[in-house]
Amino acid sequence: MTYNFDWSSIARAWPYLLDGMGTTLFLVAVAMVLGVTFGTVLAILRLFGPRSVAMLAAGYVNFFRSIPLILTIFWFFFLVPLVVRAITGNPYFAVGPVYAAIAAFVLAESAYYCEIIRAGIGSVRAGQFQAARALGMTTAQALLYVVLPQAFRNMTPALINQTVALLKDTSLVYVISLNDFLGAAAKIGQRDGRQVEMFLFAAAVYLALCSLGTMGVHLLQRRGAPSRR
Amino acid sequence: MTYAWDWLIFFKPSVTGEGLYGWMLVRGLGWTLLISLLSWLFALALGTVLGTMRTLTNRWLAWPALLYVHCFRNTPLLVQLFLWFFVVPELLPPAWGTAIKQLAPTTGQFLTVVLCLSLYTAAKVAELVRAGIEALPPGQRAAGAAMGLTQVDVYRYVLLPQAFRTIVPPLTSDFMNVFKNSAVALTIGLMELTGQSRQLSEFSAQSFEAFTAATLIYMAVTYGVVLVMRHVERRARIPGMLGTASG
Numbered sequence: 001m002t003y004n005f006d007w008s009s010i011a012r013a014w015p016y017l018l019d020g021m022g023t024t025l026f027l028v029a030v031a032m033v034l035g036v037t038f039g040t041v042l043a044i045l046r047l048f049g050p051r052s053v054a055m056l057a058a059g060y061v062n063f064f065r066s067i068p069l070i071l072t073i074f075w076f077f078f079l080v081p082l083v084v085r086a087i088t089g090n091p092y093f094a095v096g097p098v099y100a101a102i103a104a105f106v107l108a109e110s111a112y113y114c115e116i117i118r119a120g121i122g123s124v125r126a127g128q129f130q131a132a133r134a135l136g137m138t139t140a141q142a143l144l145y146v147v148l149p150q151a152f153r154n155m156t157p158a159l160i161n162q163t164v165a166l167l168k169d170t171s172l173v174y175v176i177s178l179n180d181f182l183g184a185a186a187k188i189g190q191r192d193g194r195q196v197e198m199f200l201f202a203a204a205v206y207l208a209l210c211s212l213g214t215m216g217v218h219l220l221q222r223r224g225a226p227s228r229r
Numbered sequence: 230m231t232y233a234w235d236w237l238i239f240f241k242p243s244v245t246g247e248g249l250y251g252w253m254l255v256r257g258l259g260w261t262l263l264i265s266l267l268s269w270l271f272a273l274a275l276g277t278v279l280g281t282m283r284t285l286t287n288r289w290l291a292w293p294a295l296l297y298v299h300c301f302r303n304t305p306l307l308v309q310l311f312l313w314f315f316v317v318p319e320l321l322p323p324a325w326g327t328a329i330k331q332l333a334p335t336t337g338q339f340l341t342v343v344l345c346l347s348l349y350t351a352a353k354v355a356e357l358v359r360a361g362i363e364a365l366p367p368g369q370r371a372a373g374a375a376m377g378l379t380q381v382d383v384y385r386y387v388l389l390p391q392a393f394r395t396i397v398p399p400l401t402s403d404f405m406n407v408f409k410n411s412a413v414a415l416t417i418g419l420m421e422l423t424g425q426s427r428q429l430s431e432f433s434a435q436s437f438e439a440f441t442a443a444t445l446i447y448m449a450v451t452y453g454v455v456l457v458m459r460h461v462e463r464r465a466r467i468p469g470m471l472g473t474a475s476g
Contacts, residue, residue: 003319066405067444067449068412071423075444078427078436086232164303171305175416181310196316204306210303 007197013188020184024100027170027180031105032163038106039113044143046118057114064111069177072108076100077176109166112199116162120155121147157217164213168206181205238435250429254442257425262448264342264411264421269306269404271347276354281384283359291363294355310345314417328356338419346410353403362394394465401458405451422446
């Protein structure tokens with residue numbers, strides 16, 4: 001093997017890489033918070049909404065689960081500006097890669113989270129809901145104070161796993177040249193002719209971050225299910 | 230500003246002189262299907278081996294499989310693709326690296342994507358196979374051993390057939406994910422369906438038609454997978470297990 005490693009670009013490009021990592025974590029945080037929120041709403045609509053609304057929610061979830069995330073990102077990056085330009089009449093309107101990525105991730109991830117949350121709500125015994133209703137709670141109160149707290153405890157491992165998947169998915173913003181961690185590493189690698197080192201470094205960093213999440217799941221599972229199903 | 234809709238764009242000759250615009254999508258779909266089906270076959274084979282290894286008591290077999298699954302599940306697919314495409318050819322002996330770089334571009338990209346997607350998906354299949362084997366009652370293994378079967382035969386005739394029949398539903402979503410994940414091929418220049426739809430939108434300026442068509446094709450492919458797997462599921466269901474009441 002004759003390749004001569006030179007890791008000094010990493011040290012020199014440190015602030016730029018850190019900036020990229022900031023973008024990655026920002027995307028993960030926004031997509032996770034909004035994704036779980038919308039996902040919960042979607043799951044409740046699918047389970048408790050009127051039939052037509054439940055079917056609409058199911059259609060939404062199946063739609064986003066059947067197309068590649070890259071295609072969703074393209075929709076928001078290339079097409080939404082066209083729509084907004086047509087509506088507002090401003091021919092110079094641009095969405096910008098960050099907002100396009102956030103919109104794509106929030107919409108797609110809320111579909112993924114919805115499926116987990118739906119399973120989580122399904123794991124709470126029906127008697128819990130019925131008992132809450134029998135005590136005079138409204139459906140909203142029963143969901144908010146009785147069903148959802150138990151559901152979220154049951155599905156914490158699955159939610160962490162999905163968030164790890166989200167962290168991995170954010171690297172796809174590479175296709176719209178957004179400077180997330182992978183984008184920053186790729187740019188430095190190309191500039192310095194050190195792609196080998198930069199991609200190995202990126203892989204190690206992602207591995208470390210995702211391992212934290214996976215280990216958290218293992219700990220939770222070893223401690224046993226926090227509540228009886 | 231008004232957008233000039235033109236749904237007939239797919240039947241108009243492309244600016245590249247390579248036939249109709251619609252052909253771009255057909256070629257893209259061809260690559261997507263070829264990459265996905267090949268990767269799925271390899272992933273099933275490798276994932277079965279790895280998942281089986283993880284359930285063995287022999288530490289020298291179980292640990293490497295655990296390490297493999299951990300590494301391949303905890304790095305982004307795109308990073309893995311870049312490792313295979315940009316990094317590995319540099320680290321191989323120079324003669325091999327040169328040979329790889331001298332492949333026709335499309336061949337090199339295609340082989341890289343299939344390799345990458347197979348290894349990535351194999352890690353997910355391995356987890357399912359392991360879960361399927363571990364979910365079987367321990368008596369199955371013991372009974373097999375008591376009948377005088379060797380360990381290989383216990384897996385071959387008793388454990389794996391049952392495990393596979395129980396993991397068909399979760400395998401469906403992994404099968405769907407292979408098709409969606411194959412879109413990363415566009416980042417190394419292989420123009421599969423998503424890549425072609427972007428090119429179509431750039432060449433023809435009919436972005437909405439291009440991306441809508443790609444979206445509908447992906448939905449159709451996904452639906453096809455669901456139909457096929459539903460059929461497999463019905464055939465493979467074990468009588469007397471959960472879920473048989475409805476079938």
